Amino acid sequence: MGKFLVDGRHCLSGRVRINGAKNSALKLMVAALLGHGTFEVKNVPHITDVETMTGVLQALGVGVRFDSGTMQLKVSEVQGHTPEALVKSMRASVQVMGPLLARLGRVEVARPGGCNIGSRPLDIHMTSFEKMGATIDVEGDKFVARAPRLHGADITFRYPSVGATENIMMAATMARGETVIRNAACEPEIVDIQDFLNGMGAQVKGAGTPVITIQGVPELGATDFSVIPDRIEAGTYLLAFLVTGGNGTLENVVPEHMTPLLEIVSSMGAEVSVHERTITVSSPSKMNAFRLITGPYPGFPTDLQPQMVALATLAHGTSEVEEAVFDQRFGYTRELAKLGALIEPNTSTVAIHGPATLAGANLVAGDLRGGAALVLAALAADGHSAIEGLEHIDRGYEAMEHRLRSLGAKVVRVEE
Ligand code: EPU
Numbered sequence: 325m326g327k328f329l330v331d332g333r334h335c336l337s338g339r340v341r342i343n344g345a346k347n348s349a350l351k352l353m354v355a356a357l358l359g360h361g362t363f364e365v366k367n368v369p370h371i372t373d374v375e376t377m378t379g380v381l382q383a384l385g386v387g388v389r390f391d392s393g394t395m396q397l398k399v400s401e402v403q404g405h406t407p408e409a410l411v412k413s414m415r416a417s418v419q420v421m422g423p424l425l426a427r428l429g430r431v432e433v434a435r436p437g438g439c440n441i442g443s444r445p446l447d448i449h450m451t452s453f454e455k456m457g458a459t460i461d462v463e464g465d466k467f468v469a470r471a472p473r474l475h476g477a478d479i480t481f482r483y484p485s486v487g488a489t490e491n492i493m494m495a496a497t498m499a500r501g502e503t504v505i506r507n508a509a510c511e512p513e514i515v516d517i518q519d520f521l522n523g524m525g526a527q528v529k530g531a532g533t534p535v536i537t538i539q540g541v542p543e544l545g546a547t548d549f550s551v552i553p554d555r556i557e558a559g560t561y562l563l564a565f566l567v568t569g570g571n572g573t574l575e576n577v578v579p580e581h582m583t584p585l586l587e588i589v590s591s592m593g594a595e596v597s598v599h600e601r602t603i604t605v606s607s608p609s610k611m612n613a614f615r616l617i618t619g620p621y622p623g624f625p626t627d628l629q630p631q632m633v634a635l636a637t638l639a640h641g642t643s644e645v646e647e648a649v650f651d652q653r654f655g656y657t658r659e660l661a662k663l664g665a666l667i668e669p670n671t672s673t674v675a676i677h678g679p680a681t682l683a684g685a686n687l688v689a690g691d692l693r694g695g696a697a698l699v700l701a702a703l704a705a706d707g708h709s710a711i712e713g714l715e716h717i718d719r720g721y722e723a724m725e726h727r728l729r730s731l732g733a734k735v736v737r738v739e740e
Contacts, residue, residue, distance in 0.1 A: 325714045328710070329710055329736050332705040340573075341576050346556075362546055366548075377414070380406060418446060455479050456495060474540075476496065493521065505536045510621050578601070592613075616632060626647060629647055630693045634697040637665040637678050659687045664683050665682065689713030692717065693720075
């Protein structure tokens with residue numbers, strides 16, 4: 325997969341156009357499994373997770389064409405045997421369970437293992453399917469779910485899981501009667517999926533609030549759609565400006581999706597100005613330390629936690645970051661320490677003492693957002709860094725090195 329070679333301490337400036345959200349696009353692709361006809365989905369990011377999901381859909385019988393950010397999906401008949409290797413390589417593929425169970429009454433999905441950011445159980449998904457009348461068996465390393473016809477149910481989640489909210493929403497669109505999901509996740513991506521499903525003829529309301537109500541309908545059609553901007557990609561580039569003492573503008577963003585990040589960087593001294601679809605940020609001469617705790621939306625997104633820790637290494641004083649969503653999302657801090665970052669880990673919190681003098685080092689990305697944090701820290705470090713493990717970064721960032729170079733960074737990809 326190659327590695328990034330980064331020459332640090334070049335100030336970034338300019339404008340960067342943000343892509344469609346990975347965590348919406350992947351689920352919209354899956355939701356299409358419920359429908360019939362031709363879909364045209366715009367603003368789809370060109371990342372390897374989208375390629376993997378394309379492989380999953382094709383194996384299930386969906387025609388997929390993808391060109392310049394626009395994806396065409398042709399859905400007629402689908403089948404319920406998901407390709408094991410692809411499913412295991414991407415946890416989001418577990419989301420095919422809801423649509424396939426609703427449509428076919430039976431689905432087999434390889435059981436994904438733990439991953440680099442935590443154990444990630446699926447109990448909320450499975451117990452909710454059971455409440456809707458499904459039986460779930462674990463056969464070898466597969467989940468086999470069966471339900472001749474799902475029925476509506478009143479379900480209270482013990483935690484507002486994003487994936488479970490989406491899976492149950494999708495399953496309920498064609499179930500008999502009404503389903504209510506309480507303590508649902510409120511992420512903007514959930515609203516996107518509601519709008520997409522309703523475009524297909526579903527009757528879903530309440531997304532964006534903790535109570536979502538779905539009236540089952542007999543069948544669904546197709547729709548054209550444009551994916552919302554990726555608030556995590558946007559946040560990563562915003563932090564790239566700040567770690568290099570630079571300033572610049574993010575285009576094609578929804579600023580209100582990014583409120584917790586904008587509040588924290590403002591409290592650190594950054595100047596932030598927000599317009600309808602753009603955010604402009606300027607670095608202060610000195611950044612203040614901060615405290616944050618991650619949480620479900622509208623809390624601070626866990627997917628920006630590692631990038632914030634990279635920034636904290638440059639702030640004056642001791643910053644404290646608590647990870648309250650995943651149980652092992654600090655693995656990347658060992659790599660940051662190789663650059664000279666002063667980070668004290670605890671079980672669910674880290675203290676970061678700054679400002680540290682960062683110097684280039686050889687680093688290995690072990691997960692997507694941790695990898696992004698290493699890139700940011702390398703941009704801030706004196707001298708040369710090499711970052712391996714690009715297969716993680718490519719899962720969620722389209723052509724990151726090109727986009728950073730267009731802002732003045734010195735980053736190249738060398739193939740091994
Ligand atoms: N959880 C359970 N049981 C369940 C489901 C979740 O205990 O049945 C726990 C998880 O183990 C975790 C927490 O609940 O500790 C949150 O998990 P959630 O289900 O909300 O997350 P997800 O659907 O697996 C999505 C994103 C993640 C993002 C989280 C939280 C996709 C494909 N993934 O994961 O994105 O961090 O929501 O916002 O949408 C990323 O993009 O880097 C990424 C990891």
